[in-house]
Amino acid sequence: MSSTAYKAAAEIRALILNPVLVAGPREPRAPLAAINRVFGGEHMQWDAMVDMDAVLRPLARRDGLPGECKHALQAAITKPSAATATRAERALLAACNREGLPDGLPTALFEAARLLPYHAAALGSAEAAARISARSLDVAWTYLRGSDVGRGWLALRAALLWASDAQEDLSDVKYKPRPLFDRLTAFDLQAMTFARSFAAIAKAEEMISDEDAILRGGAGASASDMARAGDLPGLDEDLPTLGAILDAARPSALASRPAPGLVVVPSLAHLPEPAKSTRDRRDSPRAEFERIENKPLPLLPAPDPHAFAEAGAARAPWLRPVFEVLAQDLVGAPYARIRPTAFVSRPGTGKTAAIRAVAQGLGLALRVYNAAGAADGSFGSTSRQWSTGRGSIPLQTALAEGVANFVVGIDEIEKSSPDRRNGSLQDALLPFLERESARQIFDTFIEANVNLSAVSFIVTANTLDGVPGPLRDRLRILEVPSPRPEHLPIVAANLVAEIRAERGLDEAWVPDLDEDELALLARHWKGGSLRPLRRLVETLVAGRDRLAPRH
Template identity: 30%
Template sequence: MFASILRADTPASVAIQLDLIPGIADPENPENGAVIAMLEDAGWLSPNPVGVIGSLLYELPKPPPSMVVLRSALRVSEVGAKKVWKEFEGYEALSGLTHLAAMPDPDEYRTDLRSAFPWCSEIIDDIAGELSLAARLGRPHFALPPLLLVGRSGVGKSRLARCMAGYARVPFTQLSAGGASDSRALAGTARGWASAYPCLPLTIMRTYNIANPLLCVEEIDKAADSRHNGRISDVLLTMIDPATARQYYDECLQMPADLSAVSWVLTANNAERVDPLLRARCRVLEVPRPRPEHFGVIMTGVTEDVALEFGVAVSDLPELPGEIVESMRSGFAAGDLNARQFAVLHRRALIAAARAEKLARN
């Protein structure tokens, strides 16, 4: 057993004695490290030992990626800290190691997204390219640079963001900035208010115990510009910039939080209406409109979305009459329906089909 790691002039009695050690062939045997060290000190190991050493030394699996989100200056033993943790139950877990969802295979990620959004193949290649670079440089967890998806209403920007999170198996939430008069939905509220709550990224992290969710802020070009109660664009600037994201100060918990692992996707119809400073910190990607040949893919996508919403299989949904499907196909090909309108019409058709099934049973 030890021929491949012992020098040729090692006494035969040494190999015999090694074979007599109980459990020596078990890679989890804690004595194996000491045995190998002894052989090395005695000069009995071959110059390039291979084979058996790998099987004798038990290698602990690499721990999953994790990070500390809350680096609180308060100690949990302090009365003030205990009061904070009790009031905001669950957030204390973020002061320990918080799990990071692992990096998906970039090639598989690209394939999955392109199959669901074939009209977005170019921007998907850019997104997957970011993951390929990060994986090449050793990043073990999923993270994307801030993205600004720009395109007409109904081209699938929000659904693309949701699928980007889904295929990476990271938590996802979306927030509409359209018409928002303040930043509370994103930044939370300061402690002292009766309804105080931490910022949205920390809320998502606490809910899922994962430090690298994907957050989508929709219609950022329609956010209110008044600074009276805080602009959502100003808050985003501090959350997505790497220099400030690592030390984002949460006014509710009154401590710095590390938001650097959060992936941000912003959507807009018009990039020129997005705050210039915010736009400069994002990778701007133009989302094209799907073409008539993409009807089948879109039909599959909206059908799967409905099935997922109700927690059923696609086969459990009411079957749409062929003439309805063809009517939808014609409207889509003529440009009368965008992807969002298509989803609304599809749902109405499902409702009508469910009613027809009920009448048929009665």
């Protein structure tokens, strides 16, 4: 590669590895500008609802705002959704064109309206995703045409991601906050395919230009010769193709990146072909698992280790030491996975909730298996010779989630039965916790070795007494700290959010606790177990219902 190409590759590499110069910080403390969003800028707290609230709430308080516009903003604030975000955008655009507004207000309304399509897209609007994709594509073309390939690439990558989102309207699907950076990084391989295709197209266009020149009598004069003579300005023989630049820009990253997926279930040709009626009942091993037979399942990417630790600590500050240890597993990781780990602490300190927080931070699906009272080894699969034959719990999860990496939580492992007459959960777990053996675990239901090496296992225990040595040896033991009194506001907010989710209500119906309610809780909860605090919070929420005015 020439020195010019190397310099271009180095500049692009710097932007790819550190896009904050154009896309804004990874963890914004305030809503980013529209120009940052074009390159894949993040939402505050990686949550479109939080970000939209921060954009609209100050506007709703401004003097001189038309009444219908203020109503639309309040609806988007109290009931955030793709629909309310879109209505608020339209109201803002209509209002900013009115005459007689206070100085500066029209500009503020317009800038807010520019941001709302990003919130609507994140909340599931296919139409908004298509619009912001077109916006990023237009910016990408501007930069690529100006030879600023680094910014052009970031904008193109964002455009392709949102174009993918625009294929399906998910406005009715429950929104789950997650970092956009992780999705963009996961999209690199697909976007790279586009880049290589563009390079091939450019070569084909050059061949057509050369053939045209020959047909017009310019035999012996290629398109690149004409460009150097000034007939085709902008073409430079020394300038590499986009695909070549990107290949040179990230050799180490691409080399460490795994294949797009992992084959979990191999060929099932050794099993009998199921009859149609059996296929409908799904009671044949081959019929049940043929959907993922011999097919690579996606490996979801590892989040940024620092972002993972900080996001976890923001949700549960007392768990910062736990998240910081787990984050070490993500440094240079080709996909999201942590070592088999045990969370140990006294009862009621939120170990199961900690597993959920870890899975959320990793961006992975979670399957929780209650070990209390488990008296057999069915976790590791059951032969189909029995009427209750089934695949192992991790294998069933891979089938249900359609991915190769996810989190399996084993709750209260010390309470599982030590009796081995029907097998033992503690024994069944052992091969899953060793990386090498997990690559070829024999599943008795499908009578084949399956690859479950990408699965993350977290077990919880109040004590390790009674847990056999071979199982302890395979687990990293982490003491889970208890929340302290100063963590009450965050803990209470988390509990109220759980209550809202259980009741299917939004914040307008079950708002967070106010200062008086928190003060009342502080008098009765001094840290430690979350169970009594949960009962206190439920009592407060129930008291609101009783005291609410009836109309």
